[in-house]
Amino acid sequence: MGVSLKIALAGEGGQGVQSVAEIISEAAYTAGYQALYIPNFGVEQRGGVSLAFVQISREQIGAPKFMLADVVVALSHRAVDRSRQYVGPETLLIYDESLRDEVRSLYGTEQKQLAIPALVVAQQEMHPRVFNVIILGVLMQVADLLERSHVERALERRLGHKFAQDPSLRELNYRALERGYQMGKGGVAV
Amino acid sequence: MAIEAQPQMPRVWRAETKPHKFCPGCGHGIILKALGEAIDALNIQQRAVFGCDIGCSLLAWDFFNLDTIQTHHGRTTPVLVGLKRARPELLAICYMGDGGAYAIGAQHLVSSVSRNDPVTIIVANNTQYAMTGGQMAPTTLPGQKTETSPYGRDVELTGRPMLGPELVATIAPSGAYVARGTVANVVQLKNFIQKGLSNQLKGRGISFIEVLSACPTNWHTNAAETWHFIEKEMSKFFPVGELRTPDGEQRQEVEHRGRQP
Amino acid sequence: MVTKPIKGEQRSFMTGNEVIAWAALAAGCEFMYGYPITPQNEIMHYWTRLAPKYERGFLQTEDEISAGFTTIGGVLAGKRVFTATAGPGNVLMQEAMAMAEMMRLPTVVVVTQRGGPSTATVIYSQQELNLTSFGGNGEGLRIVYSPASHDDLFSYTIKAFNSAWKYRFPTFVLGDGYQSKMRAPVTLYDPEERGLTMEPCYPMVGLPGLPGEEREPAHLRNTYNLEEELFAILSDSIKDYESMTPEVVEWEATAIDDAELLIIAHGIVSRAARAAVQVLREEGLKAGLFRPITLRPFPVAELRRLTGQARRLIVVESAYGQLEKMVKTALYGLKIPLRSYLRPGMGITPEEIVQFAKEL
Structure with a gap:
């Protein structure tokens, strides 16, 4: 992995794609990188596929959106399709295991890819709401760009007010993050 | 007429710009005299800012010794x-x-009233667009001939005269002052305007005064016909009186003869 | 005395809309008037959360016509005030801005461009350049700044208040939906601590002294009976505008000294263009970038001078020739071939510009 990373995240509204993007970009910023995050904010944001573009670099970042991503994260059937334009020959595609058939039929087996059982793990072992935090962990492990402490600090900034109300949420989120990091370890290097 | 009975200029009038630029027989001079007297009576020349619109009201941009924005x-x-x-x-x-x-600024009027903006709005109602040459307005009477209703206003096609004070009185929050005066009763008009300005001074809420006014130029009327039109024709549709006063917040019952003449 | 919103320099990571709200606060702006429209909304959201803490005011109006005219009211009152809008709201606001232009009222408007015409997208474009520069029934005697980064958004929002009150022309910060919505680093600062003096504001009505007795009343009119009368006033304004121009124009030139291929872009597109210049240089092409920061007045003399040795020009914009037209007007008479990469309402990446340049 170089010192520049372009990530496109796609999911259904409510899956927490924008939160993941915000936490990553915030973590990169506090770690001393140049970071830029822009949500896709069309009228379709209500009820459509939610897209987020994140760029992390040692150098000044140019345009806020890009043609091809280093990593594309697709979290729903529609998101697999919607994010296709950002997938190039070198792009790593991360997706939920439940979308395997979808991905195979669209990309075959050549594309660098990482299927993770985030949905199942979140539902069965944790809570559906931490699905996106598992994804965050996977992404951070795979990217291997930021210290874990920066990610955790950004997570606290984003969710700290909720943790304060219900301390068990903190434990749940950190468990989800850890699980994500573990899932990412088996993955492909970007 | 009342105006001749009181030849003295209000103190706040600007002598250098008199005689004013309005047509002979125009109602604006009478309304602005009533306004001037109300300003004098309340001694608010130092604090008042006068804003005038487009239409014949713009001719008042240098009418007063008041800071003015047209x-x-x-x-x-x-x-x-x-x-x-x-x-x-x-x-x-x-x-x-x-x-x-009531037409191009209606959304501002309605919104200002519902916000109860602490301003005093004075509207000259002469039943048509005078400066542009006498076109139909929201206030044009049924059957009244104007340049854009040359065969008379057809209420089936263009609606009935708009009742501004009634609208304002209906939607205004408490603290509002709403009245309709007429150039045919200057003493009453001055009283209404003065109450409207006091209402703002006291910070109670919006004040709105419509004034039945005259436009002999576009009405093509002589003096007698002009007064007849205001007192006999317009007043059928636009009843004169106070519609809302903040004191006790009682709604003044005004006979709505204009609804079904 | 209310404490200053920003002390020292503060590094922060936030959206552009938030940056604009902080800039207005830091500039000592006392009142915002506004009407909801995407992608401008969060300027109002942040402003309404911050304003009461620093004794600043806000009025949500019934539409952008009213937002424009209430802003004029605030200016007449002698306050440092602003509004923000986009797209169809910018169309409605032009009536008030034409009045401000004629009456030399220092209004400040932040425009966050979105795709057009009509409702179109709420996302992004550079299609409000013509409208913002020349939207009234007049001559476009306005100052229009085109920021390209969050630091620009902060600095030029502050500067807009100063230019407006110094020169008394309506002043605009022409941003876009990308800049509004993206999160990026920014350095916030207190202008005074940087040695910047805020241009004083003064009332135009409601002046001290009894009008007509202790002083002349302010009779501000916007109506003229004679062609000669109007012409005299416009001529004065045009003269002021032209004499102000050398002081106000701003631009940025990158790798321009030996550039044979000169790319011209403004706002956020200039960032992609700068990245493209770097790539083209690495590949042996002598590329350079000219970025006008003021679009009104346009840096005509500077562009003509810097275009000197270029053999080819490329205009790149997220509009269909709005910047191109300004460039062509500025370069009238020069015989350098010009091609444009025009993508109305679309974001532009460095890769596209590189490809376009190489295909020439």
Whole structure:
């Protein structure tokens, strides 16, 4: 992995794609990188596929959106399709295991890819709401760009007010993050 | 007429710009005299800012020894609302015609009233657009001939005369002062305007005064016909009186003869 | 005395809309008037959360016509005030801005461009350049700044208040939906601590002294009976505008000294263009970038001078020739071939510009 990373995240509204993007970009910023995050904010944001573009670099970042991503994260059937334009020959595609058939039929087996059982793990072992935090962990492990402490600090900034109300949420989120990091370890290097 | 009975100019009038630029027989001079006397009586020349609209009201841009801003058609209210929000100690007077108030500026009027903006709005209702040459207005009477209703206003196609004060009185929050005066009763008109300005001074809420006014030039009327039109024709549709007074918040019952003449 | 919103320099990571709200606060702006429209909304959201803490005011108006005219009211009152809008709201606001232009009222408007015409997208474009520069029934005697980064958004929002009150022309910060919505680093600062003096504001009505007795009343009119009368006033304004131009124009030139291929872009597109210049240089092409920061007045003399040795020009914009037209007007008479990469309402990446340049 170089010192520049372009990530496109796609999911259904409510899956927490924008939160993941915000936490990553915030973590990169506090770690001393140049970071830029822009949500896709069309009228379709209500009820459509939610897209987020994140760029992390040692150098000044140019345009806020890009043609091809280093990593594309697709979290729903529609998101697999919607994010296709950002997938190039070198792009790593991360997706939920439940979308395997979808991905195979669209990309075959050549594309660098990482299927993770985030949905199942979140539902069965944790809570559906931490699905996106598992994804965050996977992404951070795979990217291997930021210290874990920066990610955790950004997570606290984003969710700290909720943790304060219900301390068990903190434990749940950190468990989800850890699980994500573990899932990412088996993955492909970007 | 009342105007001849009181030849003295109000103190706040600007002598250098008199005689004024309005047509002979125009109602604006009478309304602005009543306004001038009300300003004198309340001794607010130092604090008052006068805003005039597009239409014949714009001819008042140098009428008073008052700081004055002449704005766009229908936009006097928002300009003075913006001013009043930034400088609440000033007294904002918005002067316009019925087109500016009820047609192109209607959304500003309705919104200002529902916000209860602390400004005083004075509307000259002469049943048509005078400066542009006598076109139909929201206030044109049924059957009245204008340049854009040459065969008489057809209420089936173009609606009935708009009742501004009634609209304002219906939607205004408490603290509002709403009245309709007429140039045919200057003493009453001055009283209404003075109450409207006092209401702003006391910070109670919006004040709105419509004035039945005269436009012999576009009505093509002589003096007798002009007064007849105001007192006999217009008053059938537009009953004169106070519709809302903040004291006790009682609604004054005004006979709505205009609804079904 | 209310404490200053920003002390020292503060590094922060936030959206552009938030940056604009902080800039207005830091500039000592006392009042915002506004009407909801995407992608401008969060300027109002942040402003309404911050304003009461620093004794600043806000009025949500019934539409953008009213937002424009209430802003004029605030200016007449002698306050440092602003509004923000986009797209169809910018169309409605032009009536008030035409009045401000004629009456030399120092209004400040932040425009966050979105795709057009009509409702179109709420996302992004550079299609409000013509409208913002020349939207009234007049001559476009306005100052229009085109920021390209969050630091620009902060600095030029502050500067807009100063230019407006110094020169008394309506002043605009022409941003876009990308800049509004993206999160990026920014350095916030207190202007005074940087040695910047805020241009004083003064009332135009509601002046001290009894009008007509202790002083002349302010009779501000916007109506003229004679062609000669109007012409005289416009001529004065045009003269002021032209004499102000050398002081106000701003631009940025990158790798321009030996550039044979000169790319011209403004706002956020200039960032992609700068990245493209770097790539083209690495590949042996002598590329350079000219970025006008003021679009009104346009840096005509500077562009003509810097275009000197270029053999080819490329205009790149997220509009269909709005910047191109300004460039062509500025370069009238020069015989350098010009091609444009025009993508109305679309974001532009460095890769596209590189490809376009190489295909020439």
